[in-house]
Amino acid sequence: PSWIPFKIGQPKKQIVPKTVERDFEREYGKLQQLEEQTRRLQKDMKKSTDADLAMSKSAVKISLDLLSNPLCEQDQDFLNMVTALDTAMKRMDAFNQEKVNQIQKTVIEPLKKFGSVFPSLNMAVKRREQALQDYRRLQAKVEKYEEKEKTGPVLAKLHQAREELRPVREDFEAKNKQLLDEMPRFYGSRLDYFQPSFESLIRAQVVYYSEMHKIFGDLTQQLDQPGHSDEQRERENETKLSELRALSIVADD
Amino acid sequence: MDDIIQVSSRFLHGLQEMASMEEEQAHLIGNLFLEFQEEFERVYKVYCANYDQALLLVKAYRKEPELQQEIQGIIEAAVPQAGPSGLSFLLVIPLQRITKYPLLLQKILENTLPNASAYPILQRAMSALQGVNSNINEYKMRKEVASKYTKVEQLSLRERLARINTHTLSKKTTRLSQLLKQEAGLVPRTEDKDFNDLEEKFQWVSLCVTELKSNVAAYLDNLEVFLQFRPHECSLDISGGPAEQYRSLARDLQLEVFLEFKQRLEGLVWKPLCSLTRALVGPQNLIKKRLDKLLDFERVEEKLLDVGSVTYEEEEARHTYQALNSLLVAELPKFNQLVMQWLTQILHSFVALQRDLADQVLRRAESSMVQLPHHRAPEPDFRKLLEDTLGQTCSQLHSFQENFEKVLPHPSTQPLLPGSEYQMQALLTKYGPGKLYQVMSNISGTGTLDLTLPRGQIVALLQNKDTKGNSSRWLVDTGGHRGYVSARKLQLYHMAPSEKALRGLVAPHENFQLLTPEPTPAPSPTVQAMTQVVAAYPFVARSSHEVSLQAGQPVTILEAQDKKGNPEWSLVEVNGQRGYVPSSFLVSSPSPASWGWTLPS
16 A cells, blocks of 8 residues: 655655556555455355365265164165165265365465465565555655755755665666566466366366266166156155054054 | 955855755855965955954944934844944954854764765865864964054153052063073073074164165255355356356256255155154064063973963963064064165165266266357366466466555655764665665564565665575675565665755666565566566656657566666566666566357357
């Protein structure tokens, strides 16, 4: 932020043209926003993949617990069904882990690396700001001497002040220019940098869900199920419930 | 009620048919009863079991005068002989009939000769109908016992405490002592293997249901969490291309596909599991109560042996136990079977839902993928390409980072340390002003070759990297010692021109260093064979040895050092002209287009 409360040591001359300052603010502003977005996206991606892994693990637990129930020893049909289900769940979990690893490598890591450039940028902007302040200070000093009566000592001091000012001014201008050149380039680089990651994300979904489709498609065939509609299934559920309720030992609720 | 009417009218029909056949009547009647016995049992038992409840309803109706009037009116119209007690009079009739049948048959039997052909049939019919009645009774009792014990009563603590009295306490302590005696082997336990097997299976079935329910709950919870995060809402200000594809795909998946999956899961898997869990409660209570009553029953048996008689209450306990036992034995197998069938149905639904989910996602993802630049590439090829590209862009990021780091702190000159004038002069003469650096903050060396220097010290640069090629560690000369220091703590030492003039030096290429306060080359990004080298900053040539540059201008490097071997300067050709330019003004820019990621504009 380049606003400074007015104090002694402020030059009269506008040393940085308004357009330049505005350009700088705009470019830096875009990058600050990008920094925030990059960080947020990285965090959300991580949380999303963590939840994904948790879901898969709880699916595996479903079939695992079923398999460990003693009913499996008595009922061969039940055992067959549960074993097939367990196999499917375990395979899906493995594919899921692979998917998450791929996302980690091709999306989350690049996000992190991109984000790691920002501290250097922010530091560079700070240093430019410092240079600007020094520049202002020395400029004011020169102006002070320029306004005084031109005596010998004053002229000597003026010359000295001008000599001090020059490298500082040049330093600021160099920094300013450097950043004004680099910042848009860096901002623009996000396009080429991130598009591959998004492509990878989509492909990872295709790979995973292709496997899932095959595995569960095979499983439904194996379990010899007709393709029921949701209404049919609901009706089946209702039927079973009323059959149960018909028994005296089942309480009415 | 309708069932009874149906069965009865068919029975009547049968009887009417017989009316014509004189001789064989008895025979036929017997047969008819035998034929109908099962149906009678079926329809009458339900009616009888619900009879008590029906009476209660009639009582309730009596309390509402309007309703009562309606009912009376209808009855008087249809059955005038019913009289004022109306409904209850009518309701008891079927009850009376079914109990009358055995008696009627007995009457017929009494009037039949023992040697008539119809005699045995009539005998069988009579005992069958007696059986029907006793079955109906048992059914009724079971129903009563079931409804008494299946419910879980929601009692408050106070209510529970109020229930405790000496009677219940003594019951419970008696049962407990009986149980303990059994555990200690003092008293034989009534072993009923069949029942135990049945109960065991029930327990496994219960376990299956409760575990599955809690696992599905966990799965649904995780699904909710998963749906919470919306990475696709963060756009990074990139429009078009794979980023756009991903955004719209992810939005579709979250708002439509996964939502539908969740809803179906809740309706077809979760809800039935909840119903199943509730259905388990009844049998569980009955089993528990049976055990209690069994303990009571065993005590009663003991007492019978000791004393020879038992109280009425104790007989009751025995009957209740027997009722519970027979009820459970009759119905638990069916219960277990139904639950297993339903569980299987539910699991089938679960599997079907997963397949449908995969189907939905895949369809959308595949249509997104077709629009991606590399969709034709098989996965392994794509991954290799991606790996290479990420490596590339990673080093590009490095160069950005380094460029930003080149924006150094303000070159304010530190005051010279007292007494170092002479040393500085010596260094100046030996190495030239371009090589002088000032220490910006205290350096403490750690390794054997590292120097420890105070702030303000002037050193001369010997090498801008160490023996391993690490460019952040520089070899410097302090005038007295040589060693390594961290490059970040050094700042090019500026001298005002007047100072330089004093020292009698105006070295060529001086001004360049005033313009760009950069330490001499941090390594420029690796120059690759096919990449362009461009000028990063403008440069104004000050002599005929040098050539001017404009920012962004492509140049060709002829020699990456000057005639003295100084790598700070490079001999380049630009615009047909040759000359020296500062090496650090040049950067290589990898052209993104060659990797195919640029978007069609």
